[in-house]
Amino acid sequence: MPEHRPPGPPRPTPPPVVREHLPVRPIWLCRVCGGPWPCSPARAHLRQEYAGCLVTLAVHLAGLMLEADDELNRLHPYTAPPPGMLHHRFLGWLRPRAPRSASVGDQEVCVKVEINLDANLLINRVGGVGVGWG
Incomplete structure (x- = not known):
């Protein structure tokens, strides 16, 4: 006949395995x-x-x-x-894709950076509300 053992303390459950996405x-x-x-x-x-x-x-x-x-x-x-x-x-996911706007006083200002390949210059264009970038 098998031996009957008194119940001992409950076994601790192991922590869930956390697998890193590497x-x-x-x-x-x-x-x-x-x-x-x-x-x-x-x-x-x-x-x-x-x-x-x-x-x-x-x-x-x-x-x-x-x-x-x-x-x-x-x-x-x-x-x-x-x-x-x-x-x-x-790297593409680090920054949002939409152009950023900032408030300056009562006017919203958008900044767009273009690369002029002919002159290798960065041209910053600043425009107020309703101004096109053309």
Whole structure:
């Protein structure tokens, strides 16, 4: 007959496993969800980790973008993502896309920066409400 043991203290339940959304290198896909890294959860974690230090986060991600470009081009020289796509993937999500407006006195002012390729100059145009950018 099997021995009957008195019930002991309940076994503690192990804490849930939290898996970080980190890149699998050299393919630069998320090891948890399989999407292109940085995936949405990785972006949220990075924003939280670098809260208030957006420039530091941008420099960190720019370095990782260069590493990803190098590794992906070595792995798939003819089908690697183009630089613009990697820039959008690694850095494009850091800033909003809409033009920014600021109030100056009672007037709203929009600033647009254009690159004049002929003269290699940055031209800043400032206009008030209702002024076109043409």
